[in-house]
Amino acid sequence: MKTGVKCADLTIAYKSIYQDVLQAVDYVHGKDGPLKQETLKKVATYVVKDERLPILLDRMRFHGTKVFLATNSDYNYTNNVMSYLLNDAEEGRNWTTYFDYIVVDAKKPLFFTEGTILRQVDLKTGALKIGTHTGPMQSGHVYSGGSCNVFTDLIGAMHRDVLYVGDHIFGDILKSKKTSGWKTFLIVPEITQELKVWTNKRSLFDKLDEYDAKIAEEYKYLDSSSHVCPDITAYQSKIKSVTHEMDMEYGVLGSLFRSGSRQTFFGAQVMRYADLYAASILNLLYYPFSYVFRAPPMLMAHESTVSHEKQVVGSDLMASRSRSFSENLSGISTDAAIPKRKTLQRADSLVPHLYADTPKEITQILEFDEEEEKSRDIKEEDEENYADQ
Incomplete structure (x- = not known):
């Protein structure tokens, strides 16, 4: 069926x-399901504790970054898990001191759209206080519900100023990117296994490249006038066999990011909506907080299959939109190929400013230049205000 x-x-x-x-x-x-209840009974069994986490959070705040926690879990569950991860018995430090703002019961992805009522949590009883919280959000307090717009307004953060770290591609990454414009950091623990297969089974990937090259070689000297149809079934069978062997290296369910030579739907969403992705947020420990993360160029098919050393020949006259193209037409003989046409009454030379002037400087500001541009604008505004005084 x-x-x-x-x-x-x-x-x-x-x-x-x-x-x-x-x-x-x-x-x-x-909230009343067995998963969280069992987790709280054996926190040490189900929750992985890493001593580097409090170090990272402290370093982030030391460098002036505001750190917030937004979770769908209720206060009781959050308090127990975070106490196990961050509470320091020797220093008597509570987990709430590692964050500037804390929001529980966020109800993501609803949090990124209309949201719910923002209320404050009574830390002694865990109950919600009466009424809607409208004042500024304070460090050391815990809030429940709210929405992304209300949250950013209360903390004074612009959309692009927020780097949101989450492990759910839809509820965390896709929704926060599309509705709020936040920068996104997706946590995918399976990357560790993916990279292990990628490095240890490199020979399988090399075989696929080899078979692809041999298929291309079969068609190398053929064009539309050829009547020969190369037999590539043997190579296709080998590719299918190697692809299956490679998929099995990832486990019975295959790779999370790749299905044969193509990306999975999950992998495509990661590429589209996640600005960063890694197996753990602890990877940030090994980069300075001023680091600029830049992705390698995404090559299209016509770019990845043609090297820079190759010279493209036989191009159509209409294929070029270069300003210098019309200047080179004088060197092309068109006596037999193109019939002469009657000269137009309104020639290009009679139309003033037919083409816009070619830009003489950079007209696009890249992302990493925006902070410099903002600081320059603020400085100029301060100078103008000083002059007015």
């Missing part, structure tokens, strides 16, 4: 299976 599964007299639609699984997952992850 195309719409479901049938066994004897029993029929189950795929949509029904999806709804059942969704309800089961929501129940397990819910």
Whole structure:
């Protein structure tokens, strides 16, 4: 069946299976579900503690970065898990001191759209205080609910000033990027295994490149006049075999990012919506906070398959839009190839300023130049205000 599964007299639609699984997952992850209850009973078993985490949070705040926590979990669960991760018994330091702002029950992805009422949490009882919180958000306090717009307004942060770290591609990364314009950092623990296969099984990737090159060689000297059809079935079979072997190295479910030679849907979403992604936020420990992360150029097919050393020949006369192209036409013989046409009454030479002037300087400001541009604007504004006084 195309719409479901049938066994004897029993029929189950795929949509029904999806709804059942969704309800089961929501129940397990819910406030009263067994997942969080079991986790709190054995926190040390299910939660990985790393002594580098408090070091990273302290360094971020030391360099002037405002650090906030926004979680869908309730205060009781958050308090227990974060106490295990960050509380320092020797110094008597509470986990809340590592953050400037703390929001629980955020209800993401609803948090990034209309949101909910922002209320303050009573740290002694864990209950929510009466009324909507409208004043400034204070360090050391815990808040519940709210929305992205209210949150950024209260802390005075612009959209591009926020780097949001999350582990859910839809609820954290996609929604925060599309609705709020935040910079995004996706945590994907599976990257560790992906990189292990990428490095240890490099020979498999080399085989795929080799077979692709041999197929290209079969067609190298053929064009539209050729009647020969090369037999590449042997190479296609080898490619299929190597691809299967490579997929099995990632486990029964295959790679999270790649399906054969193509990206998975998840991988495509990571490339589109995540500004950064890594196996752990602790990777930031090994970069200065002034570091500029720049992605390698994304080559299109016509760029990745043609090297810079190659000279493209046989181009159509209409293929170039270069300003210097018209100047080079005098060196091209068109006696037989192109019939002469009647001269237009309104020639290009009669139209003043037919083409816009070619830019003489850079007209695009890159992302890493924006901070310099902002500081320059602020400095100029201060000088004008000083002159007015």
